[in-house]
Amino acid sequence: xxxxxxxxxxxxxxxxxxxxxxxxxxxxxxxxxxxxxxxxxxxxxxxxxxxxxxxxxxxxxxxxxxxxxxxxxxxxxxxxxxxxxxxxxxxxxxxxxxxxxxxxxxxxxxxxxxxxxxxxxxxxxxxxxxxxxxxxxxxxxxxxxxxxxxxxxxxxxxxxxxxxxxxxxxxxxxxxxxxxxxxxxxxxxxxxxxxxxxxxxxxxxxxxxxxxxxxxxxxxxxxx
Amino acid sequence: xxxxxxxxxxxxxxxxxxxxxxxxxxxxxxxxxxxxxxxxxxxxxxxxxxxxxxxxxxxxxxxxxxxxxxxxxxxxxxxxxxxxxxxxxxxxxxxxxxxxxxxxxxxxxxxxxxxxxxxxxxxxxxxxxxxxxxxxxxxxxxxxxxxxxxxxxxxxxxxxxxxxxxxxxxxxxxxxxxxxxxxxxxxxxxxxxxxxxxxxxxxxxxxxxxxxxxxxxxxxxxxxxxxxxxxxxxxxxxxxxxxxxxxxxxxxxxxxxxxxxxxxxxxxxxxxxxxxxxxxxxxxxxxxxxxxxxxxxxxxxxxxxxxxxxxxxxxxxxxxxxxxxxxxxxxxxxxxxxxxxxxxxxxxxxxxxxxxxxxxxxxxxxxxxxxxxxxxxxxxxxxxxxxxxxxxxxxxxxxxxxxxxxxxxxxxxxxxxxxxxxxxxxxxxxxxxxxxxxxxxxxxxxxxxxx
Numbered sequence: 001x002x003x004x005x006x007x008x009x010x011x012x013x014x015x016x017x018x019x020x021x022x023x024x025x026x027x028x029x030x031x032x033x034x035x036x037x038x039x040x041x042x043x044x045x046x047x048x049x050x051x052x053x054x055x056x057x058x059x060x061x062x063x064x065x066x067x068x069x070x071x072x073x074x075x076x077x078x079x080x081x082x083x084x085x086x087x088x089x090x091x092x093x094x095x096x097x098x099x100x101x102x103x104x105x106x107x108x109x110x111x112x113x114x115x116x117x118x119x120x121x122x123x124x125x126x127x128x129x130x131x132x133x134x135x136x137x138x139x140x141x142x143x144x145x146x147x148x149x150x151x152x153x154x155x156x157x158x159x160x161x162x163x164x165x166x167x168x169x170x171x172x173x174x175x176x177x178x179x180x181x182x183x184x185x186x187x188x189x190x191x192x193x194x195x196x197x198x199x200x201x202x203x204x205x206x207x208x209x210x211x212x213x214x215x216x217x218x219x220x221x222x223x224x
Numbered sequence: 225x226x227x228x229x230x231x232x233x234x235x236x237x238x239x240x241x242x243x244x245x246x247x248x249x250x251x252x253x254x255x256x257x258x259x260x261x262x263x264x265x266x267x268x269x270x271x272x273x274x275x276x277x278x279x280x281x282x283x284x285x286x287x288x289x290x291x292x293x294x295x296x297x298x299x300x301x302x303x304x305x306x307x308x309x310x311x312x313x314x315x316x317x318x319x320x321x322x323x324x325x326x327x328x329x330x331x332x333x334x335x336x337x338x339x340x341x342x343x344x345x346x347x348x349x350x351x352x353x354x355x356x357x358x359x360x361x362x363x364x365x366x367x368x369x370x371x372x373x374x375x376x377x378x379x380x381x382x383x384x385x386x387x388x389x390x391x392x393x394x395x396x397x398x399x400x401x402x403x404x405x406x407x408x409x410x411x412x413x414x415x416x417x418x419x420x421x422x423x424x425x426x427x428x429x430x431x432x433x434x435x436x437x438x439x440x441x442x443x444x445x446x447x448x449x450x451x452x453x454x455x456x457x458x459x460x461x462x463x464x465x466x467x468x469x470x471x472x473x474x475x476x477x478x479x480x481x482x483x484x485x486x487x488x489x490x491x492x493x494x495x496x497x498x499x500x501x502x503x504x505x506x507x508x509x510x511x512x513x514x515x516x517x518x519x520x521x522x523x524x525x526x527x528x529x530x531x532x533x534x535x536x537x538x539x540x541x542x543x544x545x546x547x548x549x550x551x552x553x554x555x556x557x558x559x560x561x562x563x564x565x566x567x568x569x570x571x572x573x574x575x576x577x578x579x580x581x582x583x584x585x586x587x588x589x590x591x592x593x594x595x596x597x598x599x600x601x602x603x604x605x606x607x608x609x610x611x612x613x614x615x616x617x618x619x620x621x622x623x624x625x626x627x628x629x630x631x632x633x634x635x636x637x638x639x640x641x642x643x644x645x646x647x648x649x650x651x652x653x654x655x656x657x658x659x660x661x662x663x664x665x666x667x668x669x670x671x672x673x674x675x
Contacts, residue, residue: 033591056657058593060675065591076507083596087672088532088543090594098532103545104520105528116520116529123516125508134596134675137620160506187652189627194611197629199650201593202658202674221593223674 026177029127029162031062032069032095033206036180039217040208043162044177048153051166053182055135058204060085061094061221062182063130063166068095070162075127078102078120082113083135093224102126110136114148121155121163129156133167141171149175170209179210188220199223225273226384227263227280228302231291234395235259236387238289241426242266242280247384249303258306260299262384277312287419296320301378304350307331320378325351332375338368350376393420393431394489402441402482406474409483414467416488421463430459430495434466439485450479458510459493465511472518476526521547538636539644540662540671541597593674595660601669604661613649616661618670623653631663650674 028042043049043066053059068091070077077100079086084105092098102120106113110133117131131152133141153175156163165172170179188200201222208215227242229235236259239246243261263276270276273295284291294305296315301324305313308327315323327350329342347353353376361369374380395416403409413436424431438450454469500506508516520529527545535542607615614625628651635645646664648671653659658674 054656055673056675058675060596061591061594064594068591073505075505084599085596085672086532087541087595087597088534089541090592092534094592094594098534101531102517103530103532104524106524107528109524112524115523119516119519123508123512125506125513127505135598184656187627187658189629191629193627197627199629199658199674219591221591223593 027160029073030069032065032072033062033217033219035217035219036062036206039206039215040178040180041215043164045160045162046157047177048149048156048163048165048172048175049178049180050170050172050176051164051180051182052168052170054168054184056202057182057184058202058206058219058221059166059182060132060134061204062180062206063132063164064091064094064096066128066162066164067091067101067130068097070128071095071097071100073127074100076100076102076125077128078104078117078126078130080104080106080113080117080120080129080131082106082110082131082133083108085132085134108136110140110144114144114152117152117163118155121152121159121161124159124161126161128162128164130164130166133165133171136167138169141167141169144171146173146175149173176210179208181207181209183207185218188222225263225267225276226260226296226299226302227276228258228260228294228296228299228306229280229284229289229291230256230258230294230303230306231289232256233284233289233291234287235289235291237423238280238284238287238291241283241423244386245384246387247299248387256307258303260303260384263295274314277314281312287422296378298378298381299384300375300380300382304331304375304378315378321351321354321376324376324378325349325354329353329372329376332372334372335368338365338372341365392489393423393492394487395419396485396487399484399486402484404482406471406478409474409486410467410471412486413470413488414463416486417463417466417470420488420490421461421466424490424492425461427492428495429492430461431490432456432459432493433491434470435489435491436470437485437487437489438479438483439487440479440481441484442481449485450483452477456511456514458496460511461495462511465515468515469518472522476522517547538634540634540646541599595672596675597672598670601662601671604668604670606661606663606668613651613661613668616651616653616659616668616670621653621655621657621659621670623655623657625651626654627652 026044026046028044030037030042051059051062067077079101081104084107086103088098104116106116113131117129120126120129149172152163183205185203185205187202189197190200191197201220203218203220206217206219229239235257236246236248239259239261243263245262247260249258266276270279277293277295280293292306292310294302294309294313296302296305297317301315301320304324304327305315308331329348353373356373358370358373361373397412432455434454436452440450452473454473517529527547531546532543533546535544602618602621604616604618606613612628612630616623616625628649630649631647633647637643646662648660648662651659651661660671662669662671
C-alpha cells in the first residue's frame with residue numbers, strides 16, 4: 001500500500017505515469033549494409049541475433065559486413081568459427097580490420113564453438129561476437145541443446161556485446177531477439193557464356209523473422 | 225639509524241624493499257649472512273624505531289625470511305647485535321657499550337693471533353675489551369686492537385658500502401618429496417608468484433615475461449629440466465592471472481616426470497599506464513583476454529586461436545595466426561581492397577551501377593560477396609566437357625553445372641621448393657549454390673562456396 005502511495009506521489013511530481021516494468025529498448029548498431037539497416041533497424045546490443053539461410057544465400061557476406069562495420073568503429077570482435085570457413089582474404093577485401101578480429105577455429109566441433117563463445121562473452125570487452133555454424137549439417141546443429149542457447153543469451157544480456165549466430169536454419173528459437181533470414185534471389189553474371197563469362201555477384205533478400213515478420217531488404221553483393 | 229638483518233633467505237631483497245642504501249657483509253665461516261641498510265627517514269613512514277623494526281619483521285614473515293633484526297645508531301653496533309641476539313634488538317643511542325657488553329669477542333672476528341693474545345689476557349666478552357684503556361691497548365695490539373675496542377664499545381662510525389640493486393626477480397624452492405600432480409604444484413607456484421609480484425610492486429615494476437624451470441626427478445643429473453615461458457602482451461602484476469595461465473600452460477605441456485625443484489624468474493619492466501578515452505569503445509582487458517585465450521586454446525588447440533594476418537603472396541588461402549591477441553591496435557585506414565577471387569589488386573573496380581540490376585543498395589553500402597572456405601579443400605570428381613566442368617561430385621556437394629566462369633589460371637612460387645599452379649572456376653550448381661573449384665596436378669578440389 002505504501003509502495004503504491006509512493007508511486008502515486010512520484011507520478012504526480014513527475015507529471016505522468018511511470019513505466020516501472022518495461023526495459024529500455026537496446027542500443028542498436030549498423031550492419032554495414034544500408035538497405036538492411038533501414039529494413040531491420042540495426043543489430044541490438046546485449047542480445048542474440050540469428051542469421052540463417054541456405055548455402056550461397058549471402059549470410060556469410062552479411063556477417064562479414066557486420067564485422068567490417070564493427071571494426072571500423074574500433075570495436076574488438078571475435079569470430080568463433082565452428083567449421084573453419086573464415087577466409088581472411090575475403091574479409092580483408094570487404095573492409096574487415098583483421099587485427100581487431102579474434103579468430104577461433106574450432107575444427108568442425110560445435111561443442112568447442114559454444115564453449116569458446118561462452119568464454120569470450122564472459123571475458124567481456126567485445127563489441128561483437130559471432131558464432132559461425134554455417135556449414136554444419138542441420139541434424140548436428142539441431143543437437144545443440146536449448147540450454148546452451150539460453151546460457152549464451154543470459155551471458156550476453158546487459159552487456160554492450162552484439163552476439164550473432166549464423167547457421168543454415170534457425171536453432172536458437174526463442175533465445176534470439178532478432179532473426180534474419182537470407183535467401184538468394186539471383187546470380188549476376190556478365191559476358192558471353194563459354195567466352196568472357198564473369199561472376200559479378202549475387203542478389204539476396206534479407207527478411208526479418210523476429211521480433212516481427214516485417215522488413216525486407218534486397219541487396220546486391222558484388223564479388224569485388 | 226641503521227638496521228641489520230642476519231639470517232637465512234633473500235635478505236638483500238628484503239632490505240631493498242625498505243632502503244636503497246644496502247650493505248652486504250658475508251658471514252665468517254659458518255656465520256649467517258648479514259645485510260645492513262640505512263633506516264634514516266623511515267620514521268616518517270612508520271613512526272618510532274620500534275615501529276620500523278616491527279614493519280621489517282612483519283615483511284620478513286610475509287616473505288618467509290628468518291632473520292634477526294637489530295637497529296642501532298651505527299652500522300657496526302647493529303651488525304654485532306644482529307649476530308649476537310636473536311629476534312628484534314633495539315639499541316638506544318649512547319647505550320651501545322652496555323647493550324653489547326655480554327657478547328663474545330668471537331663475533332668481532334679478530335685475527336687468530338690477536339684472539340689468542342686476548343684470551344691469554346682473560347678477555348672474552350665485549351664488556352671486558354671495552355673497559356681496557358685505549359693508549360695501552362694501542363701500544364700492545366696496534367691499530368687493530370683499537371678498532372676492536374671501538375667495535376666492542378659500539379662507537380665506530382662509518383658509512384655503508386652500498387650494494388648495487390641487482391634487479392633480478394627470481395625465486396626457487398627445493399622440494400623434499402617429488403610432486404607428481406599439477407594441483408599441489410599450483411600451491412608452490414602461487415607462493416613464488418605472490419613473492420615475485422610483491423617484490424616487483426615495491427619497486428613500481430611489473431612483468432611481461434615469466435620463466436618457469438621445473439627440476440625433474442632422475443633428470444637433474446644430466447642437466448635437463450622442464451622449462452616454460454609465459455609472455456604477456458602488456459606488463460602486469462596480477463598474480464592470480466599468472467597462476468591460471470601457468471596452470472593452463474602446464475596442463476597443455478605437462479612435465480614428463482615428478483618435480484623436485486621449482487625455479488621462477490620474472491623479467492621486470494615498467495608498468496603500462498593507459499588512459500582510455502571517453503568516446504573510445506571498450507576493448508577486452510589485455511590480461512583477462514590472454515587468460516580467456518589460454519582457456520580457449522586449451523579447448524580448441526594451441527595454434528587455432530588468435531589474430532589472422534594475410535601473407536604477402538598470391539598463394540591462395542595464405543595467412544598466419546598470431547597467437548597473442550592484445551593489445552588491440554588503433555584502426556588504420558584501409559589501403560585498398562584486394563579481390564576475393566584471385567588475390568590480384570584491382571585499382572579500378574567495375575561500377576556495380578552498370579550491372580543489370582535495379583533497386584539494390586549503393587555499391588559502397590552494399591557489402592561484398594565473400595567466400596566460405598572448405599579446409600581442407602574437398603577432393604571432387606568432375607565431369608569435363610569442351611566448355612569446362614559439367615558435373616561435380618564431392619563430399620556433401622553434388623550437382624550439374626548450371627553456369628560457370630573460368631578458367632582463371634594462376635601460379636606462383638615456381639622459384640621456390642613448393643610451387644603452385646591451378647585453374648579456377650566459379651560454378652553455379654543445380655543444388656542452388658555457387659562454388660569455387662580448382663584443378664591442379666593432384667586433381668580437382670572444391671575450395672569454397674560463395675556465400
